[in-house]
Amino acid sequence: MSSPIIITKRFYYFLPILVILFSCSDKGMEPEKDDELAPTPFNLLEIPNNTIEVELMPSFSWQIATDPDGEKIRYDFILDTKALPTEILKSNLSEANFTVTSSLELNTKYYWKVIAKDESMNTTESEVFNFTTIEALPNEAPENFNLLTVEDNSLDVPLKPSFTWEVANDPENDVVSYDFYLGTEAETITKIASDLDQPSFTMSSDLSYNTTYYWTVVAKDDKDNFTETEIYSFITELMPSGVDVPFAIVDEPPIYPGCEDSNDKKECFTQKIVALIDDNLVYPSSALENGIEGRVNCVFTISTTGAVTNIRVRGPDQSLENEAIRILNLLPNMIPGKQNGEVVNVPYGIPITFKLE
Template sequence: MKKILLLLIASYLISCSNDDSTTTNQAPANFTVTTEIINNDVTIFWTEATDPEGEQVTYEVILNSESISIDQESTSYQIDDLSYDTTYEGSIIARDVDGLTTTSDFSFSIGEKNNTPPTIELLGIDNGEVIQQFTDITLTWKGMDQENDPLIYTVRIGPSPGSLQQKAFNYTEENYTIDYLTTGETYYWQISVFDGLVRTDSEIKGFKVYEKVFEGDYEINNPQEMEIFDNEGYTQITGNFSLIDYTDTNSDGLQSLNKIGGNLIIRRTNLPDLKGFKNLEIMEGDLLISKNNFISNLEGLERIKKIDNGLFILRNELLSDLKGIENIAFTMDGHVSFIENSSLSNMSILEKIRTINGYLWIQGNQITNLEFPNLEEVNGEIFDNVYHQIGIKIVINGKLKKIQMPALTKASRIEIRSNILLTEVTMNSIATIENELLISSNGNLTTINGFQNLIGNSTNFSLEINGNQKLENIMLPSIHTIDKILIEQNEKLATIQLNNLENVTTSFSILNNEILEDYCSLASYAVNALEEQKEIITEGNLYNPTTAMIATREGCKL
C-alpha cells in the first residue's frame, strides 16, 4: 500500500510538471483561399500564412480528400482538365518546420462548356525592348470578347517565362504600372483575360531594364558633384559609394542609384534624411552611417533587404530611431554596431534578427530597453583596435534598464559594463559562451539571474563580475566547466550560487566583496579542487575561508 501511494504521488507531480509547461512555438497564421476557373481549368490562390516565429511555411493541397501537392512554397496551384458540371471541395494545409499546421477550406464548381473565349493583345512594352527607367514602368494591353462580357485581368511578371509571379488579380484596367524593378535585369510578363467563364492567356513577352555602371569607387563631397552624378544617372557603382563632408540638405540626385558593389559610407553630412537612396536595393558591403548631425531616422533605405557585411551606426547626434532599415534579413553576416548616437532611444526595428555572424556592439545610446526577442546566435570572434575581444558588447548606455535576449543560445563573448541604471538581464536560453562573460560597473544591478541555463562548456570560457555596487546575488546554477573566475569589489554581494561547478582550469578568485560571508554553494567544487591541488582564493571579503574550510561545509559560512 505504501508503494502504491508513492507511485500515485509521483504520477501527480509529473502531471503537474507537464501542466506547467508552455508551448513556445505557434502554428502559421490564418489565411484565405480563392479560385479562378477558366473553362475546366482552375487555379487555386491563397494568401501567405505567415509564421509567428518567422519559420519557413510549406503548403499541401487537398482536393476531394486526395493530397495532390505537398511541400510547395508558392501560394498558388493550377489543376487542368477537370470535369465539367462538377463541384469540387478541398483544403490548403500550411505547415511550419516543426510540423504545426493551419488549414483553410475551399470549394468550386465547373460549369458547362458553352462560351467563346475572350482574346487579348499585348501592346507595350515590346518584346526584347530595353526600357530606360526602373521605376513607374507601365504595361498596356487590349482585351476583346465576342459576347461583350465584362472582362477582368490577371497580371503576371517574373525573371523567367517559367517563374511568373501574380501582381494583380481581378484587375479591370488595361494598363498596369510597376513601381520598381531592379536595373540590368530581364523581366517577362503575361496577361490573362477572364470573361466570367473562360480564361485566355496572352503570349509572354520579355524586356530588359537599362543599367548604367560606374566601375570602381565613387565619392561625392559637394553639390556640384551631386549634380554631375544626377546628370550621369548611374544605376550601379561596382566599388564603394561615399557621401562625405556633404553640406547640402538635398540628396535627390542619388535616385538613380540601385546597386552598390562595395560599402555605402555616409559621413559628416548635413542631410536630414536619406530619401535620396530610396531606390537603392542591392548593397554588397558595409553600411556605415557616422557623424551626421541632422539625421533623425534612416528613412530612404527601405528597399535594402540584406546587408552583406556590417552595419555601423556611429555618433549621429539626432538619430532617435532606426526606421528605414526594417526590411533587413533575419541573418546579419557582418558586425552590428550602434555607438554614441546620443538621441537613439528606439531599436525595436531590429527585433526580427536571428543570427549575427560578427559582433554586436551597443554603446553610448539612450535606449531604456534593449530587446532582441529572436536573436539566437552572435558568432563573431573579433578584436577591437586594442585587442579586446568584442562578441556582444553592451556598455555605457546611460538610460538602459533592461537587456532582454530570451532566445539567445550561443555567443562568442558577452560584456555588460557601465550601464548605470541597468536592473535586469534576461538571457535564459543561453547555454554556451565561448570566451568570456564580463559583468562590470552596473550601478543598479542587484541580481544576476538571467543566465539560468549557461553551462560554460568551453575550456576558454571565463567569468568576471566586478564593481557592481548594488549587486546582492550571483545565480549561475548551471555552470560546470570554466577556465577562470574573478568576483571582485561588489560591495553588497551576499550570495553566490554556483552549485553545479565542477572544474575551474586556471584560477578562481573572490576578492574585496565587503559583506560576503557565505560560500556554501561552492562546497562540492571545493572538494574537487582539493583533490586537484587547486585553491579558491578569498581575500578582502567579510569572511575569507580556505578551500579546505569550504569543502567541509562546516566552515563555508561565517
C-alpha cells in the first residue's frame, strides 16, 4: 500500500512600508511673496500715431505707468527707422516725456515706443507709434539788422533827411528788399516806400517843422518772410523866425556871465554850462528806483535878446527829460551872439548824461 500524499499550503504576507517624508524647513511653508509684478500698461500720447510733417526736433509724451509693488518707475525711450524699433535713444527717464536734442532726418518715417521698468527690472512695453518728418526745412526770414541814420532821439533834423540801415542778410541767399515806414505816432506809422533794393531812402518832400517822427524798416525775401527793425524817433528843425547861426560857426558867440574877459569865449561858455549842470543836477527818484539811465540830448537857442529860448530835449525817460529842462531853465541871460556884426539867434546843443553809480 502506498503512503498517502500530504499537500502543505504556505501563506506569504506582504506588509507595505509607507515612507513618509517630512520637510524640516519652515521656509517652504510660507506663502510666496508677490514681488514680480510689472508696471501697469500705459499709452503713448504725443506724437500721435501716423502723424506727418513733424518737425526735426520733436517732443514726445506718454501716460505715467504705476508699479503694483510701489517701486519707482523709469522709462527707456526707443526711436528707430525700423518698424520694430530697438534703438534706445534715452534710458532711465524719470518723467513721462522726452524732447529730441539732435535733428532727425528730413522726410523720414520713424517708429517709437517706450519701456517702463521698475526697480526689480520688471518691464512693460507700450505699443509702437510711427510718424514722418517734414519734407524740407522751412524758408527762414532775413536776419536781424539795425537802423543807422537818422539816429534815435536826434534833434534839429533837416526836413528832407536821408535814412540808412544795415544790409539784411538772408540765410538762404534769397533776394531781399525793404519797405520804409514813417509817421508821427509810433503806433500808426505808414509805409511810404516799398520794395527798395538798397538800404537807404531820402525824403522827396519836406517834413513838418519841429515835429516828432518815428521810422522803421521791414526787410522781406521773395518767400514772403520778413524781419522788422526797432522803431527810432527824431525831431525836425524849428521853423526859422529870424537868422539862426549855429554856435560852432558864429563869429561872436553868446557871452555867458563871467566869460567877458575870457580869451576863448566859446570854451568858457561850454565850461560854465557844464558846471551849472554838475552843480544842479538831481537824479529823479523814479529813475533811481527803476534803474533808468541814459543820455538826454538838449538843444536851446540864445535869442537876439540874450534869453534862453526854445528848449527841447529828447531822452530815454520822461523823468530824465524833465530834470534836463529844469536845469536848462536855470541858465542866465547872456550877451547875444553876433554874425557879421549883427545880433543873431544862436542854437546850442549839449547832452546831459544820467548814469547810476
